[in-house]
Amino acid sequence: MTPTIPELTDRARDVFRIVVESFLDSGVPVGSRTIAQVSGLNLSPASIRTVMQDLEEAGLLAAPHTSAGRMPTETGLRLFVDGMMHAVAPSEQERAAIGAGAAQRGPVEEAIAATTAALSGLSSCAGLVLVPKREPRLRQFGFVPLGNNRALAVLVGEDGSVENRVVDLPPGMDPAALTTAANYLTAMLAGATLSEARTRITREIADERAALDRASRTLVERGLAVWSEDGGHRPVLIVRGQANLIEPQATADLDRIRGLLDELEGKEEIARLLDSARQGDAARIFIGSENKLFALSGSSVIAQPVRALDGRVVGVVGVIGPTRLNYARVVPMVDFTAATLARLLA
Template sequence: MHDKAVIQSLDERSREIFRHIVEGYLETGAPVGSRTISRRLHTALSPASVRNTMSDLEELGLLYSPHTSAGRMPTEVGLRLFIDGFLEIGDLTDDERASIEGHCVAVGRNYTDMLTQASDMLSTLSGYAGLVTVPKNDQPLKHLEFVSLAPDKALVVMVTVGGVVENRLIALPPGLPPSSLEEAGNYLSERLRGSTITEARDAILKEIEEHQAQLDALASQVVEAGLADWAGGDGSSRLIIRGSGRLLEDVQAIEDLERVRRLFNDLETKSDLVNMLDLTGEGEGVRIFIGSESKLFSLSGSSMIVAPFSDSNQQIVGSIGVIGPTRLNYARIIPMVDYTARVIGKLIG
């Protein structure tokens, strides 16, 4: 039975009791009992009558009763029904909008830093973990240079023709002299100017393999290692997760601790999560994944609220969102995620 058909099959009493139970669960994370509901109803109704209605809703698969309590909690099906048919989404305050814009703009044109900051900001505002996919930078390059940080590491600074700056940290081969680092930077900058890394990668590697490149051995290693990393290797987006430690602050019982442990394992499977986030690029607007609706969260029983963001060509290039337990404050977080995605889209446009 579809959500609309289920909603239409419920009478006014059932709808009101169902709504109060889900709202109570989202507020406390605990089962909601019949006495609590009878006190909240607009019309007088005995706890016994409330229990009868709760049993009917349980038979429909919308509620269940944990073995530790006589109260009820929404099933994943019930939670989905509530979000699609009953949830009243709030609106952001002017201060919240200004805070989101300020955090995103503060880091200027550095693409990765901006997305990291936005993810961190969502984590702070929501109280859960924020996550964002950083797409490969496929804009043509205007400038590239290496900045030595230590004997074994360097920062590569890439500037696109659109003015977006992206920094990457790379490992350096042992014994690399500054002259080889400068040589590698000049070589790449000359060949990449006006092209994307993906476009130029194969030609550059072929030139090195055939010894046509005028590079010493160590500089060649820097170029090869850099191209493998910057071109993305498997072609997928990169994932940034911020504030995962906040998920532990929501733990209320041993069962919750086990759920968070499983979620941490899910988050470690970043390739699966990136693929899942890439699916949001198939449509506009906020998407909500609840528990076993996603294979990734089938064990941890988590929810993810995520929205795609687009570049100046209206091409969806990434996604940003919040992940946490199923009792997220959907009404508050949905507009927060949506607005952040819109702000990012304007900034990268």
């Protein structure tokens, strides 16, 4: 049975804290001589070794091989994060960097991506953001002939965003019908979201109030159909900074890194993992095998819901990196990023 913090002696707590903090800082197992030299505990290396052995038997520390120092186990990291970690607030420069990403002009997705990239760079992890797909207010709709009975349907949003879809045309479609349908859709879509415009246009066509000939009506229906209802509600997952996961000292651990990068390609699974963090008020921390998705790659995930002023969850932000994360620094950084994105997504 894993001991709790109060069950550890003062000496064991001090040694355990030093081992964990030193390992998270350096990534190197910590030996008794190192602790004796830097800790100020006034303990001999032999006494420290005895304490470390007790901590190892309790499942909190482990030795990668016989002659090495000790490093925290996943159980030990969980105990440290939950009961001993002293959070460090982001610096003024770190806050400014995250805020600058959110202040970027253009479509909101680009600002979210820039904020995610800033979080990734500052935390030296891969940054993750899961947000609902936002429907922009629309400005213009057009058709561009492609030949072979196909055309490109183009949607332009008021925020400058552009989306394209390929539409199949009925054989022998008069090019004038493309212009007629595009003009009609632009008039009907202007200032509305796609779902709002779809409802309005469907009703007009059903009531035969749309001033369209049969060919143009067919084109309007096909133009709307290529944007499926599912696409409007599917969440958007933004991942930035995957290169941060490849540490210079990780050359002997390339299989783990390769597995982690493969897992990041499975966006549906990551989206599901982040979505599981929506219910909490604070960050959720998944350490190593605590999460099945990243169990084999030995990675940790910190995820926090993004809440609007009215309490609605409007997204989830987080990072993924090695279990040797500076949790005390990164957790508050994720929290600040969540607050920044809340203002952007409100």
